[in-house]
Amino acid sequence: MSDDIPTIMSHVSVGTNQFEKAIEFYDKVLATLGAKRVLEELKFKAVAYGKQFPEFWVQAPYDGGAATVGNGTHFAFLAMSKDQVHAFYDAATAAGATDDGAPGPRPHYGEAYYGCFVRDPDGNKIEAMYWDMALA
Numbered sequence: 658m659s660d661d662i663p664t665i666m667s668h669v670s671v672g673t674n675q676f677e678k679a680i681e682f683y684d685k686v687l688a689t690l691g692a693k694r695v696l697e698e699l700k701f702k703a704v705a706y707g708k709q710f711p712e713f714w715v716q717a718p719y720d721g722g723a724a725t726v727g728n729g730t731h732f733a734f735l736a737m738s739k740d741q742v743h744a745f746y747d748a749a750t751a752a753g754a755t756d757d758g759a760p761g762p763r764p765h766y767g768e769a770y771y772g773c774f775v776r777d778p779d780g781n782k783i784e785a786m787y788w789d790m791a792l793a
Contacts, residue, residue: 669732670714671781672724676702678778679715682752689744690734731782739771745785746773753778769793
C-alpha cells in the first residue's frame with residue numbers, strides 16, 4: 658500500500674447470519690460508491706469489497722456461532738458528493754435496509770459533514786458521508 662493513501666484503516670468486517678442476502682445487499686449499495694467485490698472466499702462465506710483492495714468484508718462468523726450487532730459500533734463509507742450519499746441511502750433502503758438517519762447535514766459533526774445512516778438486513782449500522790471541504 659502506498660504512503661499517499663490517506664487512511665489508517667486496512668479493512669473492517671461485519672458478520673452476517675444471512676450470507677447470500679447480505680452480499681446481494683452490499684453488491685447494490687456499495688456500487689453507488691464505486692466499490693465492487695475484490696475478493697471472494699465462498700468456502701468460508703466471506704466477500705471483500707473495495708475500489709482497489711479489500712477494505713470491507715462481509716462474512717459468516719468463522720467460529721460457526723451467530724453474528725451479532727455491536728452496540729455503539731457502526732461503519733462509515735466515504736462518498737465523493739452529496740448525490741452519492743443520496744444514491745447510497747436510496748439503494749440501501751430499496752435493498753432492505755431500515756432508515757437510521759436520512760441524508761442531510763449534521764452540524765454537530767462539523768459544517769463540512771453531510772451523510773446518512775441505515776441498518777443493513779442483519780442490523781449493522783452503516784453510514785455514507787461526504788466532507789464538503791469548501792465549508793470546512
